[in-house]
Amino acid sequence: xxxxxxxxxxxxxxxxxxxxxxxxxxxxxxxxxxxxxxxxxxxxxxxxxxxxxxxxxxxxxxxxxxxxxxxxxxxxxxxxxxxxxxxxxxxxxxxxxxxxxxxxxxxxxxxxxxxxxxxxxxxxxxxxxxxxxxxxxxxxxxxxxxxxxxxxxxxxxxxxxxxxxxxxxxxxxxxxxxxxxxxxxxxxxxxxxxxxxxxxxxxxxxxxxxxxxxxxxxxxxxxxxxxxxxxxxxxxxxxxxxxxxxxxxxxxxxxxxxxxxxxxxxxxxxxxxxx
Numbered sequence: 001x002x003x004x005x006x007x008x009x010x011x012x013x014x015x016x017x018x019x020x021x022x023x024x025x026x027x028x029x030x031x032x033x034x035x036x037x038x039x040x041x042x043x044x045x046x047x048x049x050x051x052x053x054x055x056x057x058x059x060x061x062x063x064x065x066x067x068x069x070x071x072x073x074x075x076x077x078x079x080x081x082x083x084x085x086x087x088x089x090x091x092x093x094x095x096x097x098x099x100x101x102x103x104x105x106x107x108x109x110x111x112x113x114x115x116x117x118x119x120x121x122x123x124x125x126x127x128x129x130x131x132x133x134x135x136x137x138x139x140x141x142x143x144x145x146x147x148x149x150x151x152x153x154x155x156x157x158x159x160x161x162x163x164x165x166x167x168x169x170x171x172x173x174x175x176x177x178x179x180x181x182x183x184x185x186x187x188x189x190x191x192x193x194x195x196x197x198x199x200x201x202x203x204x205x206x207x208x209x210x211x212x213x214x215x216x217x218x219x220x221x222x223x224x225x226x227x228x229x230x231x232x233x234x235x236x237x238x239x240x241x242x243x244x245x246x247x248x249x250x251x252x253x254x255x256x257x258x259x260x261x262x263x264x265x266x267x268x269x270x271x272x273x274x275x
């Protein structure tokens with residue numbers, strides 16, 4: 001009997017040793033996954049009925065930031081569903097009044113503008129039609145603090161109490177320069193009837209630098225009607241590092257270096273009509 005017990009114990013010990021060895025070997029051979037964290041939220045949402053059509057798209061790399069991904073998708077889906085409900089009510093009222101209005105639509109297309117070790121800058125181009133002669137285009141922006149996993153206001157890119165007067169004047173002049181190019185004649189912001197924008201209050205995006213992993217400039221995106229008439233289209237005004245000296249929040253100063261890449265976030269503008 002004792003002999004049988006000794007044999008059983010020896011067999012159990014051998015089996016345990018083999019199991020531990022196999023687990024250790026598996027741990028050595030397995031490599032860390034290079035795949036982004038799994039997220040529940042999709043990259044797109046779309047819906048369509050007789051009253052409205054809506055679409056939401058998110059960039060593939062957003063999967064690397066699950067909290068932000070889920071937030072943008074959830075908020076976007078909720079907004080588009082509300083838009084469809086409003087469209088149904090509005091078109092029902094219009095039909096009652098004998099007014100025939102085409103179906104409404106809204107598209108939201110998010111893109112990543114740039115990122116640094118700490119910051120991720122995104123912007124969305126929204127095209128909206130709610131009746132009328134033409135659709136409207138607007139912009140939305142988000143700035144994500146990777147270290148804190150939270151959204152921050154783009155105005156926080158600038159130091160508290162920073163004197164923005166010279167920068168605002170620079171931006172206004174750049175709007176005038178761009179408008180003059182589109183109209184093929186010199187013009188001023190005052191002549192347009194639109195006020196000069198305040199840069200810190202504008203929709204701002206970060207622009208990649210020639211130095212890898214750094215930010216080279218800050219661009220302001222202005223939709224039609226924000227700094228000029230609808231016919232002039234959108235404006236993208238770039239502020240290089242030379243104009244940001246002493247204005248950047250010290251908490252983010254180490255994220256900026258080098259010069260901006262040449263490409264704009266938006267497509268090249270078309271000439272505005274001269275009539």
